[in-house]
Amino acid sequence: MSLLVGIVGKPNAGKSTFFSALTMVDAKVAAYPFTTLEPNTGVGHVRRKCPHVEKGRGCSPQDSACVNGIRNIPVKLLDVAGLVPDAHRGRGLGLQFLDDLRTADGFIQVVDGSGRTDLEGNPAQGADPAAEVRFLQLELEQWIYSIIEKNWKKVKGRGIAELSEVLSGLKVGPAAAERIAKGMGLPLERIEWVEEERLGFARKVLEGKPMVVAANKMDSGADVKALQEKLQGRKVIPCSALYELVLRKAARAGSIEYWPGDPGFKIIRASSEQEGALSRIRDYMEENGGTGVQKALEEIVFGGLRQIAAYPVEDEHRWEDRKGNLLPNVHLMEEGSTAVDLAERVHTDLAKRFMGAVDGRTGKRVGKEYVLKDSDIIKIVSGR
Numbered sequence: 001m002s003l004l005v006g007i008v009g010k011p012n013a014g015k016s017t018f019f020s021a022l023t024m025v026d027a028k029v030a031a032y033p034f035t036t037l038e039p040n041t042g043v044g045h046v047r048r049k050c051p052h053v054e055k056g057r058g059c060s061p062q063d064s065a066c067v068n069g070i071r072n073i074p075v076k077l078l079d080v081a082g083l084v085p086d087a088h089r090g091r092g093l094g095l096q097f098l099d100d101l102r103t104a105d106g107f108i109q110v111v112d113g114s115g116r117t118d119l120e121g122n123p124a125q126g127a128d129p130a131a132e133v134r135f136l137q138l139e140l141e142q143w144i145y146s147i148i149e150k151n152w153k154k155v156k157g158r159g160i161a162e163l164s165e166v167l168s169g170l171k172v173g174p175a176a177a178e179r180i181a182k183g184m185g186l187p188l189e190r191i192e193w194v195e196e197e198r199l200g201f202a203r204k205v206l207e208g209k210p211m212v213v214a215a216n217k218m219d220s221g222a223d224v225k226a227l228q229e230k231l232q233g234r235k236v237i238p239c240s241a242l243y244e245l246v247l248r249k250a251a252r253a254g255s256i257e258y259w260p261g262d263p264g265f266k267i268i269r270a271s272s273e274q275e276g277a278l279s280r281i282r283d284y285m286e287e288n289g290g291t292g293v294q295k296a297l298e299e300i301v302f303g304g305l306r307q308i309a310a311y312p313v314e315d316e317h318r319w320e321d322r323k324g325n326l327l328p329n330v331h332l333m334e335e336g337s338t339a340v341d342l343a344e345r346v347h348t349d350l351a352k353r354f355m356g357a358v359d360g361r362t363g364k365r366v367g368k369e370y371v372l373k374d375s376d377i378i379k380i381v382s383g384r
């Protein structure tokens with residue numbers, strides 16, 4: 001039950017490059033629109049300092065990796081086809097393919113920060129990346145609206161429960177649906193909302209899905225400041241997916257030592273040709289503090305989706321499971337989650353038989369309502 005982050009944007013913005021750089025899954029990349037038709041799925045990782053360093057002993061992760069004291073926690077990623085203006089009227093590949101993104105918890109929109117492709121993904125000069133963000137917003141709204149419309153006869157004349165049923169695929173529960181409807185002053189029973197109200201509702205549902213803008217292709221020159229000013233209120237992370245992909249491939253081949261998200265890398269062995277390319281990348285990274293790709297993922301996960309890490313253990317003193325693995329598992333949980341939410345995540349049975357929990361750092365017994373802190377180590381106590 002890991003998080004799912006959807007990578008969206010217009011064609012040719014670099015979505016698949018960005019996806020490949022994070023997942024090391026080979027996705028087709030090419031300099032023309034609609035290279036991706038079928039979605040690509042893969043696993044990226046977000047970093048957290050691993051608590052094993054406090055114990056002075058190496059951990060034995062069973063569901064993640066730990067490198068140099070950094071826990072790499074998996075997050076699912078989905079790269080889909082490009083979206084063009086008026087996709088909801090059937091242009092490009094339409095909206096249908098977005099249904100693969102229904103269960104996405106949040107989105108990264110990749111825009112062409114260099115302004116060298118238009119909204120259709122064709123070569124251009126001086127295109128405005130802010131326009132990409134505006135049109136995408138409208139199309140995603142229309143997508144959610146279309147899901148409501150397709151199911152409207154199940155909702156019409158009924159209540160908010162039926163509406164939330166229709167939206168459950170989008171991970172919108174009854175409480176969220178009710179909150180939105182109330183906020184808009186819409187009736188919750190015998191629903192007869194007009195088109196405009198349904199569209200407004202779809203817009204609010206979309207607002208509930210966190211989004212980060214990855215201003216890509218910054219290696220070929222772009223005005224990040226101007227973009228950030230135009231997109232006030234949105235998180236904009238400048239990045240170069242191309243450079244990140246080159247670095248990860250070079251690291252895998254043993255040419256360099258590079259840890260994703262780091263501000264630099266070390267050359268181990270490289271041809272003079274490679275060195276030329278790497279030195280350009282190094283200049284870019286020095287100026288920007290890294291390639292920005294890992295940062296964008298961590299911004300959506302820790303910032304937008306407000307996730308924290310929690311480590312369930314069976315032995316609260318040794319921080320081990322029954323087999324003696326130190327800190328075997330880690331879960332990403334939403335801020336505000338409680339000890340019983342963690343129990344539920346580990347196993348529904350554990351939540352049902354929940355009797356209490358122990359904080360592995362303080363040794364204190366805590367109750368069901370205990371709100372987890374980031375990187376908490378928790379033993380769940382359960383009955384039979």
Ligand SMILES: Nc1nc2c(ncn2[C@@H]2O[C@H](COP(=O)(O)OP(=O)(O)OP(=O)(O)O)[C@@H](O)[C@H]2O)c(=O)[nH]1
Nearest residue numbers: 011012013014015016017030034035036082241242
């Ligand atoms: N300079 C530069 N070029 C990039 C970067 N990222 C991607 N590109 C190039 O942009 C073109 C499109 O990349 P893709 O990753 O296929 O783009 P996409 O958004 O997946 O495209 P579609 O699947 O067609 O929607 C390719 O030529 C990439 O090499 C980057 O950070 N910098």
Ligand SMILES: [Mg+2]
Nearest residue numbers: 015016035036
């Ligand atoms: Mg693609």
